[in-house]
Amino acid sequence: MLIITCPWCGQRDQSEFTAHGEAHVARPEHPEQLTESQWGDYVFFRSNPKGVHHERWVHTHGCRRWFNVVRDTVTDHIFATYRPGERKPEIKG
Amino acid sequence: MERYSIFSLARNAISHHRGWQRAWRSPDPQKTYDVVIIGGGGHGLATAYYLARECDAGRVAVLEKGWLGGGNTGRNTTIVRSNYLWDESAGIYEHAMKLWEKLSADLNYNVMFSQRGLLHLAHSVHDMQEIGRRGSAIYLNGIDSEFLTPGQVREMVPFINLDCRYPVMGALLQRRGGTARHDAVAWGYARAADNLGVDIIQNCEVTGFRIEDNTVTGIETTRGLIGARKVGCVVAGHCSQLAELAGFRLPIESFPLQALVSEPVKPVLDCVVMSGSVHAYISQSDKGELVIGAGSDGYNSYSQRGGFDIIEETVGPVIELYPVFSRLKMLRHWAGIVDVTVDRSPIISRTPVKNLFFNCGWGTGGFKATPGSGHVFAHSIARGEMHPIAEPFSINRFNTGALIDEGAAAAVAH
Ligand SMILES: Cc1cc2nc3c(=O)[nH]c(=O)nc-3n(C[C@H](O)[C@H](O)[C@H](O)COP(=O)(O)OP(=O)(O)OC[C@H]3O[C@@H](n4cnc5c(N)ncnc54)[C@H](O)[C@@H]3O)c2cc1C
Numbered sequence: 001m002l003i004i005t006c007p008w009c010g011q012r013d014q015s016e017f018t019a020h021g022e023a024h025v026a027r028p029e030h031p032e033q034l035t036e037s038q039w040g041d042y043v044f045f046r047s048n049p050k051g052v053h054h055e056r057w058v059h060t061h062g063c064r065r066w067f068n069v070v071r072d073t074v075t076d077h078i079f080a081t082y083r084p085g086e087r088k089p090e091i092k093g
Numbered sequence: 094m095e096r097y098s099i100f101s102l103a104r105n106a107i108s109h110h111r112g113w114q115r116a117w118r119s120p121d122p123q124k125t126y127d128v129v130i131i132g133g134g135g136h137g138l139a140t141a142y143y144l145a146r147e148c149d150a151g152r153v154a155v156l157e158k159g160w161l162g163g164g165n166t167g168r169n170t171t172i173v174r175s176n177y178l179w180d181e182s183a184g185i186y187e188h189a190m191k192l193w194e195k196l197s198a199d200l201n202y203n204v205m206f207s208q209r210g211l212l213h214l215a216h217s218v219h220d221m222q223e224i225g226r227r228g229s230a231i232y233l234n235g236i237d238s239e240f241l242t243p244g245q246v247r248e249m250v251p252f253i254n255l256d257c258r259y260p261v262m263g264a265l266l267q268r269r270g271g272t273a274r275h276d277a278v279a280w281g282y283a284r285a286a287d288n289l290g291v292d293i294i295q296n297c298e299v300t301g302f303r304i305e306d307n308t309v310t311g312i313e314t315t316r317g318l319i320g321a322r323k324v325g326c327v328v329a330g331h332c333s334q335l336a337e338l339a340g341f342r343l344p345i346e347s348f349p350l351q352a353l354v355s356e357p358v359k360p361v362l363d364c365v366v367m368s369g370s371v372h373a374y375i376s377q378s379d380k381g382e383l384v385i386g387a388g389s390d391g392y393n394s395y396s397q398r399g400g401f402d403i404i405e406e407t408v409g410p411v412i413e414l415y416p417v418f419s420r421l422k423m424l425r426h427w428a429g430i431v432d433v434t435v436d437r438s439p440i441i442s443r444t445p446v447k448n449l450f451f452n453c454g455w456g457t458g459g460f461k462a463t464p465g466s467g468h469v470f471a472h473s474i475a476r477g478e479m480h481p482i483a484e485p486f487s488i489n490r491f492n493t494g495a496l497i498d499e500g501a502a503a504a505v506a507h
């Protein structure tokens with residue numbers, strides 16, 4: 001089990017949180033102009049890296065707020081957690 | 094190839110089993126092949142076998158970065174069934190089931206396929222509605238499917254605790270479902286493919302693609318450059334990495350999925366019991382171990398280890414449903430990295446690169462499809478045109494919206 005630092009509540013067990021996949025997948029600016037194919041890319045296609053992954057988590061059984069985590073998907077080591085809207089930390093895997 | 098039979102067994106017994114041939118060669122890679130299959134799991138090896146046997150595909154090689162069956166093929170809980178909701182799924186999983194039914198004879202290798210019957214337990218009104226809908230759809234597709242009352246479940250599993258925290262309200266039974274020996278499937282296909290001239294090359298990791306004019310022409314590997322007219326990529330949890338090397342992305346994320354086995358005991362459970370809503374799958378191997386399948390982790394990872402909490406969440410319902418197992422010791426535990434699509438259906442498809450085909454996205458439940466997947470993939474690669482059973486599983490469905498939503502249908506799909 002991972003120990004995750006919620007940017008608002010501090011260190012907690014992973015069982016308090018839920019993961020919601022890749023972060024920084026921006027919603028298209030003009031959704032009405034998107035083709036089905038572009039929608040598909042936005043909704044379903046992911047980078048799924050073996051290494052550094054920026055991802056979204058929710059502190060479901062805590063403050064219920066969303067935040068981002070940078071984790072190595074090979075070791076599960078967490079490099080950093082940060083609030084939405086904060087700059088994406090540059091981490092080299 | 095030395096044929097396996099009661100006579101070869103007797104002959105080799107006389108020489109104290111020292112005279113057995115190696116089951117397959119270990120050749121050095123040639124400079125170029127007509128078809129190269131990347132990934133020596135069950136699906137890749139089956140593809141190579143059917144390419145050589147049915148497709149007149151020329152020179153075929155399988156490249157495996159580790160050892161044969163060392164991926165999810167050798168890590169799964171070996172449940173085989175074909176009772177899926179949608180017609181497309183019925184098409185491929187039942188195609189596989191028919192091949193399973195004669196596989197040992199076909200390969201001259203005992204894959205220990207055992208149609209011991211498979212139960213899906215329903216623990217809630219919602220579960221009852223789900224098996225009702227799915228069971229009827231399956232039946233209409235001509236696949237065996239029966240509803241059981243709790244009393245009938247008890248007849249099959251006398252020690253089950255029907256009235257517990259997860260009350261058993263009914264079950265769906267596929268009598269033709271069961272298990273097979275996972276390693277034997279990889280080894281049987283490898284031996285039969287090798288016998289037909291396929292080069293099986295282990296310890297050979299693919300590190301890049303040679304692509305000219307948007308057409309694949311070769312593969313970079315840890316054992317040098319290998320030319321290829323066509324390439325089939327069947328690497329399960331690592332498909333996103335291979336796609337990235339070829340310059341595109343997949344609608345897939347990779348997760349650890351865990352399983353564990355108990356100490357061996359005398360025969361006690363002679364069918365497979367699955368319980369999707371509490372994530373506990375259980376069967377007994379021929380060695381006597383209870384084989385328990387768990388849920389996958391909630392976050393993507395390649396750690397091939399999985400979280401402890403998942404084990405606890407799995408073992409809890411198991412001992413609630415089967416109190417007799419509560420004092421068994423667990424002997425081994427492991428994880429595999431499964432390649433999960435949003436609709437929980439596989440991808441068998443052309444790709445943006447010409448002559449490069451992908452077969453992936455089998456996620457938590459592809460072992461059962463091994464023969465069917467290999468068969469339709471081989472024909473698709475050889476013809477350059479997707480086999481009708483494979484056609485709906487194109488990667489394009491994520492852009493057209495024609496998803497095959499087994500995730501919503503069955504919650505989990507082992
Ligand atoms: C714990 C667990 C339980 C499961 N239970 C069931 C079940 O009960 N029933 C069921 O139907 N399914 C089950 N599954 C799913 C099933 O195991 C898989 O869907 C199936 O085995 C996939 O087979 P494959 O041949 O595609 O992949 P794999 O067997 O994983 O083979 C892929 C191969 O590709 C190789 N490879 C990767 N990258 C490279 C590279 N760069 N170069 C060369 N080779 C490479 C890997 O080493 C690997 O050997 C389970 C999975 C797990 C992990």
Ligand SMILES: [Zn+2]
Pocket residue numbers: 006007008009010059062063064065
């Ligand atoms: Zn919090």
